[in-house]
Amino acid sequence: MLERTLVLIKPDAVQRGLVGEIISRFERIGLILDEMKLLIPDEQIVKKHYPDDLNWLRNAGGKTIETYQKFQLNLMDDLGTVDVIEIGKIIRKWLIQHLTSGPTIAMILSGNHAVEVTRKIVGSTIPLFAELGTIRGDFSIDSPDYSTPQKRVLMNLVHASESLSEANREINLWF
Numbered sequence: 001m002l003e004r005t006l007v008l009i010k011p012d013a014v015q016r017g018l019v020g021e022i023i024s025r026f027e028r029i030g031l032i033l034d035e036m037k038l039l040i041p042d043e044q045i046v047k048k049h050y051p052d053d054l055n056w057l058r059n060a061g062g063k064t065i066e067t068y069q070k071f072q073l074n075l076m077d078d079l080g081t082v083d084v085i086e087i088g089k090i091i092r093k094w095l096i097q098h099l100t101s102g103p104t105i106a107m108i109l110s111g112n113h114a115v116e117v118t119r120k121i122v123g124s125t126i127p128l129f130a131e132l133g134t135i136r137g138d139f140s141i142d143s144p145d146y147s148t149p150q151k152r153v154l155m156n157l158v159h160a161s162e163s164l165s166e167a168n169r170e171i172n173l174w175f
């Protein structure tokens with residue numbers, strides 16, 4: 001099942017000098033680097049990449065809410081709202097600020113089940129809970145209860161498409 005997927009090495013990873021380390025993890029499992037470029041993304045492309053769509057907002061906002069519940073913290077104190085969509089919108093705004101803040105690498109990886117394999121190597125969204133051995137689990141300990149009071153997104157180093165349809169859309173957007 002040959003697939004292509006899109007990966008971004010976000011500004012936090014580029015600033016930390018982790019580009020080589022991250023690319024080597026994709027290479028060593030056998031994924032093929034088809035295309036790669038370094039750019040400072042403009043607001044337009046990031047807004048299209050993270051669309052203003054209810055499912056996306058609900059999913060992103062839900063991760064912060066779950067973490068606050070887990071640690072019995074009060075989101076109202078830090079964000080002034082407990083509405084999942086409103087929280088998703090705040091995260092989207094911070095994401096746009098982060099992705100446009102400095103050099104980012106965009107790449108296309110291909111291989112057998114490339115979408116799923118790439119997500120497995122990247123690890124789950126919240127670095128504190130991401131498995132050791134994954135990029136997010138090995139190189140970050142960030143979590144929403146730490147990042148939200150600082151009014152910024154999670155520093156989780158990479159983006160990887162979540163499905164084949166998301167991959168196709170994102171490849172067309174960035175390349």
Ligand code: UDP
Pocket residue numbers: 059060061062063064065091095124125144152153154155156158159160162
């Ligand atoms: N994000 C965040 N806090 C959250 C949820 C998401 O800072 O509670 C940021 C984080 O940088 C994440 C991005 O928004 O990588 C996109 O969220 P998504 O749910 O799509 O996670 P991903 O697909 O990157 O694992």
Ligand code: MG
Pocket residue numbers: 160162
């Ligand atoms: Mg995603």
